[in-house]
Amino acid sequence: xxxxxxxxxxIVLLLNFFALGTSRIRALVNAAAAQGVxxxxxxxxxxxxxxxxxxxxxxxxxATIAIKGVVIPQMLFKALxxxxxxxxxxxxxxxxxxMLLGALGAAASMAIAAWLPLSPTHQELLIIPASFTTVLxxxxxxxxxxxxxx
Numbered sequence: 606x607x608x609x610x611x612x613x614x615x616i617v618l619l620l621n622f623f624a625l626g627t628s629r630i631r632a633l634v635n636a637a638a639a640q641g642v643x644x645x646x647x648x649x650x651x652x653x654x655x656x657x658x659x660x661x662x663x664x665x666x667x668a669t670i671a672i673k674g675v676v677i678p679q680m681l682f683k684a685l686x687x688x689x690x691x692x693x694x695x696x697x698x699x700x701x702x703x704m705l706l707g708a709l710g711a712a713a714s715m716a717i718a719a720w721l722p723l724s725p726t727h728q729e730l731l732i733i734p735a736s737f738t739t740v741l742x743x744x745x746x747x748x749x750x751x752x753x754x755x
Contacts, residue, residue, distance in 0.1 A: 607729055610650050613643050614735040618711065621742040625707045626700050628693050633746070634681050640739070641673025647732075695751045703749050710741035 617640055624636045649666045652658055696703060714737035721733060 610647070611729075611731050613646065613650070614731040617643050617735055618731075618738055621711075621739055622704060622707060624746060625704045625742055628696065628700065630685060630690065630693070631682070634678050634685075638674050638678040641677070642670050645669035645673055697749045697751060703745055706745055707738070707742050710745075711738045714738045714741070 620636045620640050620643075624633055627633060627636070645666050647666075648662045649658075652662050711734070714734040717737065718733040723733070
């Protein structure tokens with residue numbers, strides 16, 4: 606089960622790099638929605654890793670997936686239509702430097718996570734480096750995309 610969690614976290618990391626490399630607003634929203642769905646499944650998968658199951662966790666996962674994967678993207682698409690926003694995102698710096706910064710951040714996240722004192726059951730999971738990298742990529746997107754700022 607740990608390998609399934611790690612595989613989903615690798616997909617989340619790949620979606621980060623896709624978001625950093627694209628200039629289409631619709632693709633950014635779809636990538637964020639896919640990340641929301643994948644991350645919404647994590648609580649249930651983590652409980653299954655520990656051979657536990659709680660109905661509350663399943664309910665929270667379903668609500669998270671519905672909100673992050675469907676409701677918020679639909680609201681963003683409606684706002685884009687209503688505001689008649691151009692489909693392209695103009696980066697302040699190019700996509701290649703942004704992706705390189707994201708890759709450096711991912712490498713730094715892996716190094717930092719290796720130094721953190723984690724319990725033995727969580728040491729092989731990519732939760733810490735994936736979360737650090739996702740926060741960093743979100744910061745890069747917010748600070749380097751003009752339409753995200755204005």
